[in-house]
Amino acid sequence: MEISERKKKILAAVVDEYILTAEPVGSKALAEKAGLGCSSATIRNELAELVNMGYLEQPHTSAGRVPTPLGYRMYVNELMQKQKLSLEETEELNLRLEKKLNELDNTISDVSRLASQLTNYPALALSSRSQVTIKRFDIIYVDANTFIIVVMLDNNTVRNKLVHLPVSVDEGMVKKLSTMFNASFTGITDSQITPVLINSTERAADDSLGLTSVIAAFAMEVLATEAAPAAFVTGENRLLNQPEFRDPDKAHRLMSYLSSGGYILPPGEDLGDANEVRVLIGPENVAEELKDSSVIVASYDAGDGTKGLIGVVGPTRMDYSAIASKLSFLAQGLSRRLGGGEAPVEGMHNKLIIKGDDSDKR
Amino acid sequence: MEISERKKKILAAVVDEYILTAEPVGSKALAEKAGLGCSSATIRNELAELVNMGYLEQPHTSAGRVPTPLGYRMYVNELMQKQKLSLEETEELNLRLEKKLNELDNTISDVSRLASQLTNYPALALSSRSQVTIKRFDIIYVDANTFIIVVMLDNNTVRNKLVHLPVSVDEGMVKKLSTMFNASFTGITDSQITPVLINSTERAADDSLGLTSVIAAFAMEVLATEAAPAAFVTGENRLLNQPEFRDPDKAHRLMSYLSSGGYILPPGEDLGDANEVRVLIGPENVAEELKDSSVIVASYDAGDGTKGLIGVVGPTRMDYSAIASKLSFLAQGLSRRLGGGEAPVEGMHNKLIIKGDDSDKR
DNA sequence: TATTAGCACTCGAAATAAATGAGTGCTAAC
DNA sequence: GTTAGCACTCATTTATTTCGAGTGCTAATA
Numbered sequence A, B: 001m002e003i004s005e006r007k008k009k010i011l012a013a014v015v016d017e018y019i020l021t022a023e024p025v026g027s028k029a030l031a032e033k034a035g036l037g038c039s040s041a042t043i044r045n046e047l048a049e050l051v052n053m054g055y056l057e058q059p060h061t062s063a064g065r066v067p068t069p070l071g072y073r074m075y076v077n078e079l080m081q082k083q084k085l086s087l088e089e090t091e092e093l094n095l096r097l098e099k100k101l102n103e104l105d106n107t108i109s110d111v112s113r114l115a116s117q118l119t120n121y122p123a124l125a126l127s128s129r130s131q132v133t134i135k136r137f138d139i140i141y142v143d144a145n146t147f148i149i150v151v152m153l154d155n156n157t158v159r160n161k162l163v164h165l166p167v168s169v170d171e172g173m174v175k176k177l178s179t180m181f182n183a184s185f186t187g188i189t190d191s192q193i194t195p196v197l198i199n200s201t202e203r204a205a206d207d208s209l210g211l212t213s214v215i216a217a218f219a220m221e222v223l224a225t226e227a228a229p230a231a232f233v234t235g236e237n238r239l240l241n242q243p244e245f246r247d248p249d250k251a252h253r254l255m256s257y258l259s260s261g262g263y264i265l266p267p268g269e270d271l272g273d274a275n276e277v278r279v280l281i282g283p284e285n286v287a288e289e290l291k292d293s294s295v296i297v298a299s300y301d302a303g304d305g306t307k308g309l310i311g312v313v314g315p316t317r318m319d320y321s322a323i324a325s326k327l328s329f330l331a332q333g334l335s336r337r338l339g340g341g342e343a344p345v346e347g348m349h350n351k352l353i354i355k356g357d358d359s360d361k362r
Numbered sequence C: 001t002a003t004t005a006g007c008a009c010t011c012g013a014a015a016t017a018a019a020t021g022a023g024t025g026c027t028a029a030c
Numbered sequence D: 001g002t003t004a005g006c007a008c009t010c011a012t013t014t015a016t017t018t019c020g021a022g023t024g025c026t027a028a029t030a
Helices: A005-021 A027-033 A040-052 A069-079 A087-103 A107-119 A171-184 A195-205 A211-227 A236-241 A248-259 A320-338 B005-021 B027-033 B040-052 B069-079 B087-103 B107-119 B171-184 B195-205 B211-227 B236-241 B248-259 B320-338
Strands: A123-129 A134-143 A146-153 A158-164 A230-234 A276-281 A293-301 A306-315 A353-356 B123-129 B134-143 B146-153 B158-164 B230-234 B276-281 B293-301 B306-315 B353-356
Touching (some): A107 A123, A134 A211, A146 B146, A171 A211, A248 B248, A276 A320, A306 A320, B069 B276, B069 B320, B087 B107, B107 B123, B107 B230, B107 B306, B171 B195, B306 B320
Parallel strands (some): A276 A353
Antiparallel strands (some): B123 B230, B134 B146, B276 B293
16 A cells, blocks of 8 residues: 555654654644644544554554554655754764864774764774785894884784794894885785795795794784774663663663674674665664664775774664764764864765665564 | 670671572571571561661561671671682683683773673773883884884883874984984883973984974873773673662663763772772762672782772672682782783682771761 | 544553561560 | 560552543544
8 A cells, every 4th residue: 555645744743753752652642743734533544554554553452653663664764854963063073073083093982982972872883994904014123032023004003013932033034024024915915815925935034933924923913803893882871761671671681782792783794885874673683682673873984995884772762863863974074084084074964875674574 | 785696697697698689688587597596586686686786777667687888897897708719610710811811912801891791790990000111112214204113111012103294304313213212211100201301312313303202202101001090891781680770770870880980999099909809888989879889899919010900899789708709819810910920820819808998987 | 535523442550459478576484 | 595476567469440541433524
């Protein structure tokens, strides 16, 4: 059955109201509030049909209506009016983002914390880099048994490691290795560091002590660590703000799932296109623990291979529009800031594209 | 009034039972369980006196007795029988500690997580180093506008920073500065890096570009960061396991206090002597938010200036003995492991000294 | 044909009442 | 000093009632 314009209006009104109050909404309230010129009886008829169509449900016979996941999906896809952030909000967000990003470089966790603060929901942040390579090796000779490996990555971050050896090395060997690594191990990825390469380098350097493999191992470790997606979940306790989590057991279950680093997005799911906001509603989630919660994530892409996500988790009754705007804004800010560009321009957050899993898995 | 031997036994029995069940304990249950050869009537008389003395209280007239903070204090100081960990537990703890410590170097947060897992309470870990100094500087020339500062601290950790300059430097200057910093900035603490020292170095190096201050600033930053106590709180959500936190608001209040990095120990309180376990019961805590919770912390001291704490937070009804043993064991493990000694020996955890704030602040 | 007023009906939530029983304090006997 | 006995208290549990928001349906209306 096609859904009429009026039904859409009513559905939207129900969702809006329910998001606000967390209480089933009845025909009378709708007739009064939402400015659709018809009586509660008419609305009752429409509501009954919306229930038939699967967009709404009744907790019990004599209660108002509550949106089903399908109802939310419809709302998110078609009905919800995309919020624009006010100028003040924009300023505020910008300021706080700037501050976080300038402070230190544990950015992912900080960004997650920020998102959680701003939305008052548990938040997640995820970041990964593709195609990480090393740009430069320096090996510092400290003493006969000690040296420091310093590598500079293609995005100009620097990593180091102190190596203690049971055997003595001379400074010349260290210098030689440094040169060789700069020649053969720069500009290549994790997977290109093969045993063959290591062996040939070892032979060429005339290294009988296994230094080559120590350095190569470190290089691989750094590349792997850097490329591995890092994820942070923060603010789990904010779940307790939500009436649907007043049951401590229910709250605890989800909170420990979130804390335990369980998958929030389908494993292997790609990070999405930049500036895209995705919404997963209730049963659309793959993780059993999230089946009656919703997830909203925004993707960012810094351009230099660093991509990531920021998102929040909450009950299906979330203010999708407001949260999507904020997350989208943050994600765009990140794209710009991490990409090394200048500070974000206000108003740029309007390119809000909402996309979601539309398959009906109820 | 002096507390008789029998009263002590009864008090201990009440606390033990209450810790177990979280329910007020009555005279009858005590007469049956605790093997003190007297009837419930006698015990009732004793209980009434224990209430008078302030060690117990009644939620209401016709309920059993519950320990007051003073009662817990007495229990912790005198009555509780110090648990020894079983051999299996020791093994288990050792194994898990080893694993954590070997894995990576984000130790404090990991140790906190471990403590939380083992006790099933929110846990905190705090660590600080005194007298940090730099052992060695290396400055790597990358290109005319870029160099990397690498410093090695007295505990052999290495820190680095990439510096981009708007002006050009030549390799000679960098070399010169490297030498000078190794001569004048090693072996000194944060506070010894004075403007005077920086100025004189700058002049001596004939550095008109301000490189000296950049490097000195980094040195100071590293020293300050390293010396500043780092604190971690993890597993806040485990509070929800406790019946006294079934009220979501109460739980939320404490959880967000913990997450927000609020003081758990009195600010400025020293880290305590190694192998000492401190217990703060209810109102003994300074933070308003902790007034009806208890904190148990164990101190460790790695010997090289690294000191710290691990502890847990929970309701006043906690299994003080069991938790103190576990924390003490972990702390001793840390003292040994961080101090660079060999792996901990089993059985060494018996030196369990419990000390606490004994002032009666009820 | 679509809308609406009217009304009986449903059913959860809130309020009220009654029953239960664990645990007490006190008294009197041992 | 200890204990059996007993009346009493009071939170908790269970049962009962009341209340009202909201419904579905019918019949009148535009």
